[in-house]
Amino acid sequence: NAGVMQNPRHLVRRRGQEARLRCSPVKGHSxxxxxxxxxxxxxxxxxxxxxxxxxxxSGMPKxxxxxxxxxxxxxxLRIQQVVRGDSAAYFCASSPTTGMGEKLFFxxxxxxxxx
Amino acid sequence: KNEVEQSPQNLTAQEGEFITINxxxxxxxxxxxxxxxxPGGGIVSLFMLSSGKKKHGRLIATINxxxxxxxxxxxxxxxxxxxVYICAVEGGGSNYKLxxxxxxxLTVNP
Numbered sequence: 001n002a003g004v005m006q007n008p009r010h011l012v013r014r015r016g017q018e019a020r021l022r023c024s025p026v027k028g029h030s031x032x033x034x035x036x037x038x039x040x041x042x043x044x045x046x047x048x049x050x051x052x053x054x055x056x057x058s059g060m061p062k063x064x065x066x067x068x069x070x071x072x073x074x075x076x077l078r079i080q081q082v083v084r085g086d087s088a089a090y091f092c093a094s095s096p097t098t099g100m101g102e103k104l105f106f107x108x109x110x111x112x113x114x115x
Numbered sequence: 116k117n118e119v120e121q122s123p124q125n126l127t128a129q130e131g132e133f134i135t136i137n138x139x140x141x142x143x144x145x146x147x148x149x150x151x152x153x154p155g156g157g158i159v160s161l162f163m164l165s166s167g168k169k170k171h172g173r174l175i176a177t178i179n180x181x182x183x184x185x186x187x188x189x190x191x192x193x194x195x196x197x198x199v200y201i202c203a204v205e206g207g208g209s210n211y212k213l214x215x216x217x218x219x220x221l222t223v224n225p
Contacts, residue, residue, distance in 0.1 A: 004157075033211045042119070042215035043201070056212070091158060095210060102210040104148070108157035 005074075006092050006107035014115050019079040019086070021110045024049045025094030029105070034060075034067060037089040037109075048098075048105045049075055121202050121216035128223050134189040136219045138202030139206050141183065148213065149176050150201040156203070161187075190222045 014018050024034050034046040047070035048056040060067065064082075067073040071103040081084055089111050093104040117168050118141045138147070149161045162169050162176040164185070169176050173192075179183040189196055191214055203213040 031211070040217075042217045043203070043213075044126050044215070045212050059212075093158075093211070098210055103160050103163055104210060104213075105156035105160070106150075 004078065004094050004105050005049050006091055007111060009108060010111045010113070011087035012100050012115065013082045013115045015083055016081050017088075019112055019114075021034050021079075021092075021112070022074040023073040023077070023092030023094075023107060025092075028104050029094035029096050031095050031098055032069050032106070033093045033104070034075075034077050035091045035093065040058075046077075079112075082112075084114050085101040085106065087112055087114045117128050119202055119204055119214050119216040121200075121219050122128075123219060124217070125220045126191050126222070128221070130193055130223055130225050132188060132192050132223075134196070134221065134223075135201050136187045136202075137220070138185045138187070138216055139183060140202075140204045142206065144183075144204040144206050146210070147178055147185050148205070149185075150203060152199040152218065154198070160202075188222075189207045192221075194223045194225050195208040197221055197223050 007022050026027050030050055032049045035043045036046055037043045045059040047060045047067045064080045066078045089109045091109045092107045095102050095104050120139045122137045146165045147161055148163050151159045164176055164178050173190045175188040201214040201218045202216040205213050213216050
C-alpha cells in the first residue's frame with residue numbers, strides 16, 4: 001500500500017509565478033489536509049478537503065491560495081503570484097475518517113523556494 | 116487558543132542514553148499526537164493518546180491530562196532516532212485541526 005505521495009519534493013519559483021503542489025492520499029482515504037511549515041515555526045493547518053468539496057479552509061490565506069480535490073486525480077494546492085514569504089514546506093496528510101484521535105498519514109512534503 | 120510548548124528545543128545524546136522530550140499545552144484537549152520528522156523527509160505519526168501511557172518498541176509516550184503535560188521517552192537511544200519530534204494537540208473532536216509544537220531536534224551520536 002502506497003502512503004501519501006506528494007510531488008514535487010522541491011519546487012523553485014520566481015516571485016509572481018504560480019506554484020502547484022500535488023498530493024495523492026493513501027488509497028481508500030477520502031479526507032485530505034494541507035499543512036504549512038514556515039522556517040523556525042511549527043506546522044499550521046491550512047485546509048481540509050473531501051472529494052470535490054472544501055470542508056474547512058479556515059487556515060488558508062484568503063488571497064492567492066486555493067485548493068481542490070477533484071473526483072479523479074490528486075489534490076492540488078495552488079499558490080498564485082508567489083512571494084518570498086510563501087517559501088515553506090507544505091505537507092499533505094490523509095485519513096480514512098476525521099474522528100477524534102484518528103491517526104493522520106503524512107506525505108514527505110514539498111519544499112517551496114521562492115526566489 | 117491552545118499553545119503547545121516543547122522542551123528542550125534541541126537535545127544531543129550519546130548512543131544508549133535514555134531520552135525524554137516534554138510537551139505542555141494550555142487548554143483542554145481531546146487527544147495528543149507525537150510525530151517524528153526526519154531531516155528532509157516526511158512526517159510519521161508515532162502515537163496518539165488521550166490518557167495514560169503507550170509503548171511501541173523503545174518509545175514510550177505518557178500524558179497527564181490534569182497537568183496538561185505529555186512526555187515522549189526513548190530508551191537505549193540510537194543514531195537512527197535522530198530526528199525532530201513534534202507534539203500536536205487536537206481539540207474540538209476532530210483529528211485534523213491540530214495545534215503543533217515547534218518540535219525538538221534530537222541528535223544521537225554514536
